[in-house]
Amino acid sequence: MTTTSELPRVGVIGAGVMGSGIAQVLALAGCETVCFDISKEALDEAGQAVRGGRYGLDRSVELGKTSRDDADAALARLHFSDDIAEACAAEVIVECVPERLDLKIQTFRDLDRRAPEGAILASNTSGFSIAGLAASTDRPERVVGWHWASPPVISAFAEIVRTKQTDESTVVAVRDLAARCGKNPVVINDTAMHWGFVANRVYSAMIREAARCVDEGIASHAEVDQLMVDCFRWPVGPFGMTKGATTGWKK
Template sequence: MKLEDVKVIGVVGAGVMGHGIAQVAAKAGYEVVLVDISEEVLKKALELIESGPFGLKRLVEKGKMSEEDAKACMARIKTSTSLDSLKDADFIIEAVTENADLKKKIFSQLDKICKPEAIIASNTSGIMISDLATAVDRKDRFIGMHWFNPAPVMKLIEVVRGALTSDETFDLTVELSRKFGKIPIEAGDGPGFFTTRFINSWLVEAVRLFEMGIGGIREIDEMCRLAFGFPMGPFELMDLIGLDTALHIAEYLYEETKEKHYAPPNTLKKLVLSGYIGDKKLKPGSRGGWYDFYGIKK
């Protein structure tokens, strides 16, 4: 398959990452089928694509997009609660929660539903691609495509080959990433790849420093922004990506590597177990994130 053969992009998972990926694909001119098991999540996803903090309305307000183009972009996005709706998709991007068993179940289903030439990409932030590929027969057309949050803004896509990913699949994924307006960079297939190992070390260390009383949540966030030029601090980032996601990543890296500095801090576990899994606007059912739990005003 060549780039010009890609007409329909499937996105599985309409949460924080999935709706952003769908927006980027539609903005690049592709027909998009966005799938989730929840009609409520799909409705919220469309609202965020249209009017969210990184949505099309903001682009129109900033003069970066016309109203007509924004409407056309929205019209290119179809939603569904059935994976069967992806039977004609050319390139499918999975963006569900960071759970290997769930992802493999979805990939196994997609492998049977999708046309033989279709490529399946996982947006996993760190589960080995060679592991996830065990769920499909099309191992040559299976690849890692790790996006960053917020997907409409962040430029990097970490492209990860599995042991049996073909050169054709890799090259097409790189080309498609560029068509999306992103910068693809290859990373090796190991637990956490590069970026997740790096960011996890930063996030868990920030929590440990908070636990030790070295700095408060707001203060650590502000110091990271001012000292390092980061757009947001570690606690703000966890509120955005989800504390549950941060916990899953830490647990996975620790389990796979047995390196103590990857182990999740107790405070992070406590918040997730108590229902504080991130920004309530982005995580349905969440009681909030770090700032909400500790009653800190942003």
């Protein structure tokens, strides 16, 4: 895969479990990508994960999923930076800071101030109202949810969340970019009343019931996980899913 001029420059804000993987995917898809974090340690770890981590590019080459040339080209396109201005010099910015509403709002205000006019601001929030984040900017028509799943390199999940104010061109640009990243984008409507759009609302209902089985003494965490894996051929049970999602599925 080579860089093509029609692909946007992308900024990724937050280089943690999600941001580092998302930046890797976007760079491999052909986007010039800058991944910003306030923590130098997080930036170092992200760089190591992208190169030599369990889902990193070296491993992908070893497994024959990516050619060495494509991996090297992706590494050349991906820069980690502690300067937010570098990440904001982009047409699409994907916000991946921790799931705290005050932080998300503050980050969106800042991105709106710094990003070029017309740049798309996408949030990887697991469930905060996208309309709420859009309201903290002067460009609600360019704000959209782009919810990824962990690990971003592997998962085909792309929940694209539009608000009543999101412009159709914004939705199309992000949906097409997600497809270009090899994902299966599904465009859904924002929810003002609930946390979690579709995937996490359904997942939360399932995890509540799984926890109830443990609380009632019916089964242990490990037994619940095993039963669900065997019964539904899930790759991992509900508790294993929670652990993996928060740790980045590191072995």
